[in-house]
Amino acid sequence: MTGPHPLPSPIERVEVPAFFSPSRFGALGRCKLSVLGERSASMLLPPTVHALVGTIVHHVRRELSEGHWGAELNREGACAILLAEATQQAELQLSGTASTAALVPLREAMGSRNWELRELRLRRWVARLALQGKSKPARPLRDLLGVPTGQGPDSTRLETGDEAWLVAPSMRLRGKADRIEQTAPGTLDIVDFKSGRLHDEEGQLLPDATLQVRLYALAAEEAGSVSVRLFLEGDARYPVPWGDTEREETRALLKAISEDLPAGKALGAKSLAEPGPHCRGCRLRPSCGRYLQWGPTVWPHPQPTGQEPPLDVWGSLERVVPGSRGDTVELRNADGHLVIVDGVSPSRGLGGLAAGEPVYFFDLERTEDKRAHGRVVHPRNFHEHPPDGGKRLRRARSLQVFLG
Ligand code: SF4
Incomplete structure (x- = not known):
């Protein structure tokens, strides 16, 4: 059993590229570092399951549009085969990396209802178009975990x-x-x-x-x-x-x-970072000094629904209590409150840590759901494996843990 990795060092500077990508321009307007810093970070959080499934669906559409499927098949059959193959390739990639292995099977990680909705949208798109198979071999799904080269x-x-x-x-x-x-x-x-x-x-x-x-x-x-x-x-x-x-x-x-x-200008990361609710989808959070300062300042204040900070928490370890459903980790969080993270897999090695160690959790799930008057409170009770066995609460499949 190995313990958590150390928190990556913060990004200090980034070099501004010659070109902007239209597909990332909206994010650039909210926080410049979130786009410009990806290639400077020593470690990125895994992509969200929605982003991963979006890439798979995109791949299937491209293969269907360009005729990379057997001309003897009908388009609905070809769509089903391509989706199954791309999902299998994605799951192979994800299961080969410790930080993403829990995202397999993707259908479960996404939730059956959301998965079926994506499938339905894809099938409707297929039914609307006159697609033609050209019997060209299907191309492999791209590397899902690599950083875009910007080339x-x-x-x-x-x-x-x-x-x-x-x-x-x-x-x-x-x-x-x-x-x-x-x-x-x-x-x-x-x-x-x-x-x-x-x-x-x-x-x-x-x-x-x-x-x-x-x-x-x-x-x-x-x-x-x-x-x-x-x-x-x-x-x-x-x-x-x-x-x-x-x-x-x-x-x-x-x-x-x-x-x-x-x-071509080199700019300081802190001057480019603009923390906010949009940090939720950002893969740079563990390497972003401004985010790590900002989080504890907003946790105590109820936020409007949809504007909540990410489900991350960090602080000083108080104790780890082993249990039948995993470890219960007690933390004194960075704004001074006691926080419980329940059902943590013992294989993460937190049980061997001494009290007082700084521990960082990214992408937890909330165990409590405190909403009042359209506002949401950042939880003090989180989990990795849900205490209800998954009846209502979800497993935190993207959870990443680091030592400070
Ligand atoms: S974590 Fe937030 S502030 Fe930091 S780079 Fe990402 S979006 Fe910007």
């Missing part, structure tokens, strides 16, 4: 087809659109696929996805396209407005970020 062509480029490059060096934009179709001479339809939901609670298209395709439009116009139409595609295709107002707004946003982030 690509440096000169102006405007491709059509699937996974089409759009590069506009004068605007510092470079990305791959899921699909670019030439609908008439000089007119392009730019389509981005989304495997999850496409609309927010108010029924509006998600702002990050909308901004992404608008940045593609700017790049396409800069690269020579006369006319552009934009779409987001889930189980149906939704047009994204693109006219003078949207163009001006998108240009202004891009200009502001470009001025803040000059290409």
Whole structure:
């Protein structure tokens, strides 16, 4: 049994890249470090299960669109086979790494209902299109745990087809659109696929996805396209407005970020980090000094639903009590309160630690659920394995533990 790894050293500086990726631009607007710091971190938290399943669905759509399936199959059958194969490949990758092994099987980690919803959306998409198998062999799923390289062509480029490059060096934009179709001479339809939901609670298209395709439009116009139409595609295709107002707004946003982030400049990580509820999806949390300072300042205050800080906690170890359902860990957290983390797998090696050791937990599940008047309290009772055996509470499958 080995004990937890030490907390990674904090990111100190990052170098600003020459290009921005439209697909990460929304996140860049909330916290610059979350995008620019990924390649500087010595360790990243695993991707969320929703992100992993999104990558699998994306892969299946690409294989179906490009005819990488047996021409003798019908498209529904091909979809089912490709999804099963991609899931198997994903689970093989995840089970080979200690930090992600508990995410297998993915269907359980995601929850059957959510999994079936993704499957249903994929099947609806398949049923709507005239897809053609070309008997080309299915390609392997990409590395799910690697850090995106941020590499690509440096000169102006405007491709059509699937996974089409759009590069506009004068605007510092470079990305791959899921699909670019030439609908008439000089007119392009730019389509981005989304495997999850496409609309927010108010029924509006998600702002990050909308901004992404608008940045593609700017790049396409800069690269020579006369006319552009934009779409987001889930189980149906939704047009994204693109006219003078949207163009001006998108240009202004891009200009502001470009001025803040000059290409090639080395900037201090602390000046780029902007902690907030968006830290929940960020893989840099253990290496982000600003987040580690910010967390304990917001834990004591009830937050609006959906705005809560991540389900992380850290502090000084008080004691570890072994039990039939795993270890119960008592911590004096960083804002001075006693916190219980229940059902911790003994294989994590916390039982051998001395009182007073600083211990960090990332991606726990809440055992208590305190909500009042639309606000949520950061819990003082967490778990890895649920005390109810999984009847109502979920296992913390992405949990990572470090020593300070
Ligand atoms: S943890 Fe939060 S503050 Fe730190 S890089 Fe991620 S999003 Fe930014």
